[in-house]
Amino acid sequence: MTPDTPFQPITHLRHVDLAVPDFARQRAFYGITWGLTEVAGERGLAFLAAEGSPEQYVVRIREDARKRMDLIAFGAASPQAVDELALRLGRSGVRLVHEPRALDTPGGGHGLRFFDPDGRVVEVSADVATRAHRRIEEREAVPVRLSHCVVNSPDPARLRDFYVRHLGFRLTDTLYSAHLGDLMYFLRCSPLHHSFAIARGPHVSLHHASFEMRGVEEYLRGTGRALRAGTRLTWGPGRHLAGDNTFSYFHDPHGNTVEYTTELAVLEEDLWHPGRHDVDDPLTQDQWGTADPMSESVAKEQFNDPDVLFEAPPV
Numbered sequence: 163m164t165p166d167t168p169f170q171p172i173t174h175l176r177h178v179d180l181a182v183p184d185f186a187r188q189r190a191f192y193g194i195t196w197g198l199t200e201v202a203g204e205r206g207l208a209f210l211a212a213e214g215s216p217e218q219y220v221v222r223i224r225e226d227a228r229k230r231m232d233l234i235a236f237g238a239a240s241p242q243a244v245d246e247l248a249l250r251l252g253r254s255g256v257r258l259v260h261e262p263r264a265l266d267t268p269g270g271g272h273g274l275r276f277f278d279p280d281g282r283v284v285e286v287s288a289d290v291a292t293r294a295h296r297r298i299e300e301r302e303a304v305p306v307r308l309s310h311c312v313v314n315s316p317d318p319a320r321l322r323d324f325y326v327r328h329l330g331f332r333l334t335d336t337l338y339s340a341h342l343g344d345l346m347y348f349l350r351c352s353p354l355h356h357s358f359a360i361a362r363g364p365h366v367s368l369h370h371a372s373f374e375m376r377g378v379e380e381y382l383r384g385t386g387r388a389l390r391a392g393t394r395l396t397w398g399p400g401r402h403l404a405g406d407n408t409f410s411y412f413h414d415p416h417g418n419t420v421e422y423t424t425e426l427a428v429l430e431e432d433l434w435h436p437g438r439h440d441v442d443d444p445l446t447q448d449q450w451g452t453a454d455p456m457s458e459s460v461a462k463e464q465f466n467d468p469d470v471l472f473e474a475p476p477v
Contacts, residue, residue: 314363
């Protein structure tokens with residue numbers, strides 16, 4: 163890496179880890195209703211994979227008296243990138259949960275954990291063994307992969323700058339309101355429109371985790387399965403403008419928002435210029451016009467409960 167080369171250690175999103183009081187109910191939802199496959203676990207801990215993804219797991223569920231997002235995990239290009247990231251974070255005064263070390267989660271690997279400015283735990287790892295996965299067949303309505311994760315922050319601009327500066331994310335698009343200012347920043351670490359996004363919210367929390375389906379047919383079948391199971395649909399089906407992806411938002415048994423999506427835009431990065439999209443334009447939120455119009459009540463569905471901050475999970 164030359165002095166002029168930007169430091170961009172992150173390659174992709176790996177998994178989102180959740181802690182909940184009703185472990186059995188949460189485990190059943192993600193394994194049966196949502197269509198993930200449990201691949202490992204022990205008492206009070208379950209790891210669930212997406213059948214079409216080489217990632218060892220995309221969701222981890224842990225039993226705890228307090229509901230929280232334990233962490234969000236990203237992949238890095240190499241162990242050396244993980245080590246360099248740790249050095250850079252340390253020099254900038256970022257508080258580490260632990261230094262780079264061998265991980266004892268499924269697939270192993272070399273990783274570190276740290277707190278972002280909001281106090282959530284972030285894991286970055288490399289050399290994690292891939293999982294034997296398979297092609298998702300036509301009309302098979304199970305997630306192919308974890309698409310993206312969105313978090314709420316009272317200071318989204320500060321958080322955006324942190325992820326851009328330290329983790330090498332690039333700003334793709336911004337949602338804004340003429341009355342409220344910037345409301346969401348879409349960040350990418352690859353040609354995909356976004357793997358991570360930051361929404362303006364009243365407190366620090368998970369906004370939603372999104373799961374990619376094979377196509378529109380499979381997305382609609384998955385949406386229907388969740389509805390028939392009695393899962394609460396909070397918004398959708400529809401198609402966003404930023405990212406051009408479909409959306410159906412549901413609440414899991416503990417009120418975390420999860421999304422089925424597909425057809426997220428792939429960018430020509432050298433030609434892309436970040437756009438600004440006005441949320442007061444109905445086409446911004448839903449190009450199809452099939453979902454309920456965005457409103458204050460719809461937005462509140464994604465506020466979630468305040469998270470546990472600057473406290474690392476026990477595993």
